[in-house]
Amino acid sequence: MIETLRGDIRGSRFGHAYLIFGDTAAAEAEAYEFAAALHCETPVDGMACGSCRRCRQRQAGQFAELVTLEPEKKTYLKKQISEMLKYTALTGGETRVFWLKKADALGEICSDSLLKTLEEPAANTVFLLTAENDDRVAETILSRCRVIRLPRNGGTAADEEDVLRALRLGRTGSYAAILKLAETFAAGKSREDIAAFFETAAAILGGSYAFRRGAKEPKTLLPPAEWSEDALFEGWRFAVNAPVLLDHAIQHRLILENFLLTLKRS
Numbered sequence: 001m002i003e004t005l006r007g008d009i010r011g012s013r014f015g016h017a018y019l020i021f022g023d024t025a026a027a028e029a030e031a032y033e034f035a036a037a038l039h040c041e042t043p044v045d046g047m048a049c050g051s052c053r054r055c056r057q058r059q060a061g062q063f064a065e066l067v068t069l070e071p072e073k074k075t076y077l078k079k080q081i082s083e084m085l086k087y088t089a090l091t092g093g094e095t096r097v098f099w100l101k102k103a104d105a106l107g108e109i110c111s112d113s114l115l116k117t118l119e120e121p122a123a124n125t126v127f128l129l130t131a132e133n134d135d136r137v138a139e140t141i142l143s144r145c146r147v148i149r150l151p152r153n154g155g156t157a158a159d160e161e162d163v164l165r166a167l168r169l170g171r172t173g174s175y176a177a178i179l180k181l182a183e184t185f186a187a188g189k190s191r192e193d194i195a196a197f198f199e200t201a202a203a204i205l206g207g208s209y210a211f212r213r214g215a216k217e218p219k220t221l222l223p224p225a226e227w228s229e230d231a232l233f234e235g236w237r238f239a240v241n242a243p244v245l246l247d248h249a250i251q252h253r254l255i256l257e258n259f260l261l262t263l264k265r266s
């Protein structure tokens, strides 16, 4: 499971709507594991433990708290969504997960009817959306979800050393050095590369922040002497939200610049 999602389980600070982009099999595996971890009574390091009462029920095929939807035709039908929404309005005790597969087949009408619920879902409700094509998901849906982009097949995972170097320079470098790095780093990088950079940055910053708040030491710890809690938190928050900026076609250089300056100023 990807670090961002595991971090949310570890910190019990999950959002109420997630949109996972990636190759279908990978995105759906992430969504299922995340739902399982949300449902688990005693997650271990952000993943379902596999041995508690609920995990055993799930393994035996009883996972009523996960409701999965797929488009009935080429796209979702309005009645599928309205039936699901009726069901989401029933508030229950346990966390329920509504998983919409192929969210790129929602179409305009179904997207619109989902918006209000995505914004203010009933208590203990989490929406997971998975999709392959970024450009077919309505912007209004994107803006209401935490967007996770998985590395594509043959895609590039960010090199952790590069990310660490950039974080350090953002925190301690001069303004001139930051502007220069943002420029050279953005040059010739695809949107996927930049998204992968922020994914790794979020994992490092989030792990170090959680450690300062009492969680166990992460694999990569930013030196406390250099990093204030504020800088870790603000940096993490920027990094997890960066995909939204990418979706709005803001120049990569400007996003990176703002990110590095946030690290410096916090």
Ligand SMILES: [Zn+2]
Binding pocket: 040, 041, 042, 043, 048, 049, 050, 051, 052, 053, 054, 055
């Ligand atoms: Zn469990």
